[in-house]
Amino acid sequence: xxxxxxxxxxxxxxxxxxxxxxxxxxxxxxxxxxxxxxxxxxxxxxxxxxxxxxxxxxxxxxxxxxxxxxxxxxxxxxxxxxxxxxxxxxxxxxxxxxxxxxxxxxxxxxxxxxxxxxxxxxxxxxxxxxxxxxxxxxxxxxxxxxxxxxxxxxxxxxxxxxxxxxxxxxxxxxxxxxxxxxxxxxxxxxxxxxxxxxxxxxxxxxxxxxxxxxxxxxxxxxxxxxxxxxxxxxxxxxxxxxxxxxxxxxxxxxxxxxxxxxxxxxxxxxxxxxxxxxxxxxxxxxxxxxxxxxxxxxxxxxxxxxxxxxxxxxxxxxxxxxxxxxxxxxxxxxxxxxxxxxxxxxxxxxxxxxxxxxxxxxxxxxxxxxxxxxxxxxxxxx
Amino acid sequence: xxxxxxxxxxxxxxxxxxxxxxxxxxxxxxxxxxxxxxxxxxxxxxxxxxxxxxxxxxxxxxxxxxxxxxxxxxxxxxxxxxxxxxxxxxxxxxxxxxxxxxxxxxxxxxxxxxxxxxxxxxxxxxxxxxxxxxxxxxxxxxxxxxxxxxxxxxxxxxxxxxxxxxxxxxxxxxxxxxxxxxxxxxxxxxxxxxxxxxxxxxxxxxxxxxxxxxxxxxxxxxxxxxxxxxxxxxxxxxxxxxxxxxxxxxxxxxxxxxxxxxxxxxxxxxxxxxxxxxxxxxxxxxxxxxxxxxxxxxxxxxxxxxxxxxxxxxxxxxxxxxxxxxxxxxxxxxxxxxxxxxxxxxxxxxxxxxxxxxxxxxxxxxxx
Numbered sequence: 014x015x016x017x018x019x020x021x022x023x024x025x026x027x028x029x030x031x032x033x034x035x036x037x038x039x040x041x042x043x044x045x046x047x048x049x050x051x052x053x054x055x056x057x058x059x060x061x062x063x064x065x066x067x068x069x070x071x072x073x074x075x076x077x078x079x080x081x082x083x084x085x086x087x088x089x090x091x092x093x094x095x096x097x098x099x100x101x102x103x104x105x106x107x108x109x110x111x112x113x114x115x116x117x118x119x120x121x122x123x124x125x126x127x128x129x130x131x132x133x134x135x136x137x138x139x140x141x142x143x144x145x146x147x148x149x150x151x152x153x154x155x156x157x158x159x160x161x162x163x164x165x166x167x168x169x170x171x172x173x174x175x176x177x178x179x180x181x182x183x184x185x186x187x188x189x190x191x192x193x194x195x196x197x198x199x200x201x202x203x204x205x206x207x208x209x210x211x212x213x214x215x216x217x218x219x220x221x222x223x224x225x226x227x228x229x230x231x232x233x234x235x236x237x238x239x240x241x242x243x244x245x246x247x248x249x250x251x252x253x254x255x256x257x258x259x260x261x262x263x264x265x266x267x268x269x270x271x272x273x274x275x276x277x278x279x280x281x282x283x284x285x286x287x288x289x290x291x292x293x294x295x296x297x298x299x300x301x302x303x304x305x306x307x308x309x310x311x312x313x314x315x316x317x318x319x320x321x322x323x324x325x326x327x328x329x330x331x332x333x334x335x336x337x338x339x340x341x342x343x344x345x346x347x348x349x350x351x352x353x354x355x356x357x358x359x360x361x362x363x364x365x366x367x368x369x370x371x372x373x374x375x376x377x378x379x380x381x382x383x384x385x386x387x388x389x390x391x392x393x394x395x
Numbered sequence: 396x397x398x399x400x401x402x403x404x405x406x407x408x409x410x411x412x413x414x415x416x417x418x419x420x421x422x423x424x425x426x427x428x429x430x431x432x433x434x435x436x437x438x439x440x441x442x443x444x445x446x447x448x449x450x451x452x453x454x455x456x457x458x459x460x461x462x463x464x465x466x467x468x469x470x471x472x473x474x475x476x477x478x479x480x481x482x483x484x485x486x487x488x489x490x491x492x493x494x495x496x497x498x499x500x501x502x503x504x505x506x507x508x509x510x511x512x513x514x515x516x517x518x519x520x521x522x523x524x525x526x527x528x529x530x531x532x533x534x535x536x537x538x539x540x541x542x543x544x545x546x547x548x549x550x551x552x553x554x555x556x557x558x559x560x561x562x563x564x565x566x567x568x569x570x571x572x573x574x575x576x577x578x579x580x581x582x583x584x585x586x587x588x589x590x591x592x593x594x595x596x597x598x599x600x601x602x603x604x605x606x607x608x609x610x611x612x613x614x615x616x617x618x619x620x621x622x623x624x625x626x627x628x629x630x631x632x633x634x635x636x637x638x639x640x641x642x643x644x645x646x647x648x649x650x651x652x653x654x655x656x657x658x659x660x661x662x663x664x665x666x667x668x669x670x671x672x673x674x675x676x677x678x679x680x681x682x683x684x685x686x687x688x689x690x691x692x693x694x695x696x697x698x699x700x701x702x703x704x705x706x707x708x709x710x711x712x713x714x715x716x717x718x719x720x721x722x723x724x725x726x727x728x729x730x731x732x733x734x735x736x737x738x739x740x741x742x743x744x745x746x747x748x749x750x751x752x753x754x755x756x757x758x759x760x761x762x763x
Contacts, residue, residue, distance in 0.1 A: 047672035048688075087669070280671035281689065288669050293662035296428030296700075297673065298653055299684045306679065309672040312429070312688055315650075325672070 024139035025072030041139030114229030159247035176202030406495035494606025
């Protein structure tokens with residue numbers, strides 16, 4: 014069935030810089046914001062932008078990610094004629110091949126895209142926190158008549174060396190792409206969001222497939238090849254909050270951002286809702302002696318201790334005299350009595366024994382507690 | 396395997412809850428910060444391996460339809476069987492049935508086509524977290540014609556005066572059904588019987604122009620039917636007045652009752668919403684409260700229940716109250732012993748106080 018634009022959401026990355034957080038869990042499936050998983054932002058943007066044909070490319074540790082996405086129901090993507098499809102690597106006549114790069118993942122699913130006979134293909138990554146109307150990007154792309162439009166974000170000049178920087182002319186035509194430049198001549202960073210004319214992209218994917226020295230990556234191979242051929246690459250300026258939660262530090266920072274008054278709308282916004290699974294826990298129960306300031310709390314939590322600038326996912330228990338500051342508690346965490354935590358991320362279903370005291374100093378990376386290291390860490394401090 | 400189909404019979408339910416039931420049936424009144432009263436009955440039925448549930452909807456069922464939809468959130472959106480909401484709409488000139496018998500008579504197809512041989516019938520106001528498996532097994536073991544689910548309450552002052560009491564002999568057989576205030580074994584409104592007996596009793600009642608299936612079909616035939624009872628010992632509540640509604644909501648602020656109702660068995664299923672986590676701001680002071688998601692709290696909340704999406708501004712105070720979905724309490728407002736129905740706005744510096752244990756009820760969408 015003909016569809017104007019097919020969305021391909023890259024969700025197969027391992028997110029190795031997130032350490033324990035992505036141990037056996039794909040980065041897009043990492044919990045975020047007291048209720049969500051990181052991929053919910055991209056999927057909700059799809060629904061809110063009326064992009065109803067979405068292929069989700071998975072590879073690394075997909076179990077929880079697949080369970081989370083299912084048939085796409087929370088995002089209204091369980092549709093009769095298009096909707097959401099999970100695209101995991103598969104076997105072919107010449108054997109089984111994993112996705113060896115972002116571009117390769119699309120190359121291996123050319124048949125999927127072709128089945129919708131689209132004019133355009135939108136490439137997204139499933140690991141950023143942001144609200145974006147992709148429909149506006151599409152309109153802009155049609156208006157300029159570019160071969161590809163790349164969404165860019167103005168970053169502080171001192172951060173340019175961490176990003177892929179687009180050098181553009183005054184009318185936002187891209188003439189050069191620099192991956193993590195030491196000395197940048199522009200501060201427009203690529204957000205990893207590409208809107209291609211499918212015919213053009215398909216040609217470059219097929220060409221790239223044959224190159225044995227290619228890493229089959231959009232940023233490293235496809236975009237440079239198109240630049241070399243003088244294709245029309247246009248930049249689309251995105252304004253608003255966008256966070257790459259690639260490290261434990263930036264993941265924690267993004268949570269602290271949620272207490273910023275200007276950013277409260279990131280989660281609680283009737284005009285641009287973020288959708289996710291909801292489970293059937295009862296309302297949260299706050300005890301007589303609880304003290305709660307600047308915190309986000311989900312269903313099923315029972316709080317008797319004190320909380321400050323903390324994010325609690327569903328079904329968390331914080332018992333008497335425990336004091337939790339600037340911390341993130343994943344679903345099912347149980348904090349026993351007299352615990353003190355500051356700048357700590359506690360993973361799903363971990364029990365913190367009574368009297369535990371764990372603090373990450375402001376200059377240190379926040380501590381991640383998991384079933385694997387809780388024993389060692391509590392012995393140390395207890 | 397012997398299985399049951401379910402009927403939730405709302406035909407005789409009264410609208411006890413003042414402003415809360417002006418525009419909705421008792422079954423769909425919000426309860427305990429997240430639920431509608433019917434959620435408990437539906438969840439318990441689904442837990443009992445019941446895969447077909449019919450609801451005899453009588454009136455004011457817009458909010459009920461909105462809440463239940465196709466039944467997906469109770470896992471009842473089945474291609475085969477599942478959920479059947481049956482409103483009263485029939486035009487059979489030869490129909491002589493009356494009262495709730497009209498619901499049985501005009502929906503015979505549901506009962507006959509069902510894949511189960513047994514029927515579990517219930518109202519909506521029995522609030523508990525249980526399954527009816529043991530009741531069903533007891534029914535089969537005793538080879539009873541009908542088995543009634545009973546329970547006892549310590550706080551008899553919160554019991555409906557008209558609640559039906561059950562007398563049994565030493566074998567557990569029911570000898571008398573009455574409204575005797577001195578008896579303690581209360582009928583919960585839940586009972587099970589074989590489909591063939593149900594059909595027979597329904598025909599018999601209609602033939603004699605009766606209008607109440609339970610009273611005329613079962614109570615009046617106690618002498619010839621083998622009616623048993625099965626006693627439920629867990630936590631439960633029967634809602635029948637604003638006072639009991641308020642009382643049973645407030646009870647859930649107590650950890651023990653909360654745990655018994657919500658965490659002792661499987662989760663109570665309800666309509667899935669999409670609300671963000673509740674946001675407690677720097678100025679929030681919350682003690683002893685049960686709070687749904689999507690709230691923004693900057694004021695003071697004590698001994699109260701907040702449903703999803705409630706906003707409590709700075710310097711607002713809420714005490715001993717039940718605040719339903721999307722209400723807004725503006726700065727400086729003080730409310731105590733109050734029930735606010737959905738979408739109520741309490742404007743700046745307004746003071747509202749109800750009497751203790753007799754809450755003041757504000758109707759939906761009011762601005763005060």
